[in-house]
Amino acid sequence: MNPNLTDLLERTERAMNGGARDLRYRGAVHVGVDLGTAYTTLLVLDENYQPLAGEYQFAQVTRDGLVVDYIGAVDLLRGMKERIERTLGFALTSASTAYPPGVPQAEHRATANVLRGAELDCVSLIDEPSAANNVLQIRDGAIVDVGGGTTGVAVFRAGEAIYTADEATGGTHFSLVIAGASGLTFEEAEALKTNPDEQARLFPVVRPVMEKVATIVKRHIVGWNVERVYLVGGACAFPGMSEVIQEMIGIETILPSKPLFVTPLGIAMNHRSIPPIE
Numbered sequence: 001m002n003p004n005l006t007d008l009l010e011r012t013e014r015a016m017n018g019g020a021r022d023l024r025y026r027g028a029v030h031v032g033v034d035l036g037t038a039y040t041t042l043l044v045l046d047e048n049y050q051p052l053a054g055e056y057q058f059a060q061v062t063r064d065g066l067v068v069d070y071i072g073a074v075d076l077l078r079g080m081k082e083r084i085e086r087t088l089g090f091a092l093t094s095a096s097t098a099y100p101p102g103v104p105q106a107e108h109r110a111t112a113n114v115l116r117g118a119e120l121d122c123v124s125l126i127d128e129p130s131a132a133n134n135v136l137q138i139r140d141g142a143i144v145d146v147g148g149g150t151t152g153v154a155v156f157r158a159g160e161a162i163y164t165a166d167e168a169t170g171g172t173h174f175s176l177v178i179a180g181a182s183g184l185t186f187e188e189a190e191a192l193k194t195n196p197d198e199q200a201r202l203f204p205v206v207r208p209v210m211e212k213v214a215t216i217v218k219r220h221i222v223g224w225n226v227e228r229v230y231l232v233g234g235a236c237a238f239p240g241m242s243e244v245i246q247e248m249i250g251i252e253t254i255l256p257s258k259p260l261f262v263t264p265l266g267i268a269m270n271h272r273s274i275p276p277i278e
Contacts, residue, residue, distance in 0.1 A: 009258040009265070011050070012051040012265055013258050015053055016043075016261075025046060025088070027046055027047045029045060029092070030271045030273050031092050031096065032269070032270065033077065033096070033097045035062050035067065035073060035077075036062065039260065040073070041264040043267070044268070047273050051265075053087050056260075060148075061076060062149075067107065073117075074114055074118050077115070078117075081118055093120065094271070095115055095121075095123070095268075095271055096123065096270045096271035097267060098126050098131045098263065098267045099126075099127060100127070100147070100166045103166070123271065127164065128152055129145060129152055129161055129164055131266035131269075132263045132266050133156060134265075135262050136232075138156055138230060139157075140156060141226060142155050142156065142229045142230070143229075143230050144233075144236075146232075147234070149168060149172055150166050151170055152164070153166070153217055155226060167216045169213055171193075174206045174209050174235060177205055177208070178193055178202060193238070210238075210244040217229065217245060218249045227252070229254070232259045232262040232263055233259055233263065236255055237258075242254070
């Protein structure tokens with residue numbers, strides 16, 4: 001993996017939740033919103049596409065790419081926007097967002113309306129695999145985005161997506177099987193899942209979900225002569241995920257550093273820069 005990409009993703013993580021890079025910055029910005037099934041992310045980049053500030057929160061306001069709690073999503077995003085504006089010292093007025101491949105056109109509009117409800121003009125929409133490739137810059141291969149609720153697959157040729165698909169199964173299914181096996185609530189299982197001290201013990205519990213993801217990937221890339229698969233999405237950070245998928249699909253599988261932030265970063269890169277408003 002490109003060391004510059006690794007550095008960019010690590011700096012993106014540091015910029016999240018209070019780790020703003022330069023509070024004196026007053027240049028143009030690129031803003032991206034990712035309304036995920038598990039995490040909602042708001043990320044601000046400077047005019048050179050470097051992370052300035054951002055925030056991400058666990059929130060189940062969408063499900064499988066569909067907005068299921070419009071008011072909750074708007075309130076959540078508005079609060080994130082206000083906190084980031086206080087950190088940066090200027091207002092954010094517009095943003096880009098994204099959608100999983102295959103969701104109805106009406107859901108694109110619903111996602112855009114969440115941004116408008118939070119007083120952000122939605123100036124561009126992009127499918128999630130193409131957003132991820134804004135960051136990865138692959139020409140030939142497949143990007144697999146394992147989000148909270150779905151696994152999205154996109155095959156690229158010469159840098160363009162020539163096939164996309166999306167199926168249910170993602171990080172929330174990890175939490176569901178952990179909750180069932182351990183007698184925990186979903187929220188308790190979600191916290192346990194992200195605890196590094198518990199992940200080796202939980203691996204045998206969640207491996208069947210990883211294998212389900214692998215079968216989805218294998219089914220959608222068959223016949224496309226894919227030589228390399230790139231994983232993104234927060235669920236891919238669970239130790240052993242890339243190894244299980246590579247074992248089952250028989251194709252080199254690459255896991256970038258901080259996979260949770262690849263797609264949000266690419267969404268922000270899709271937003272045309274705007275000057276700050278004090």
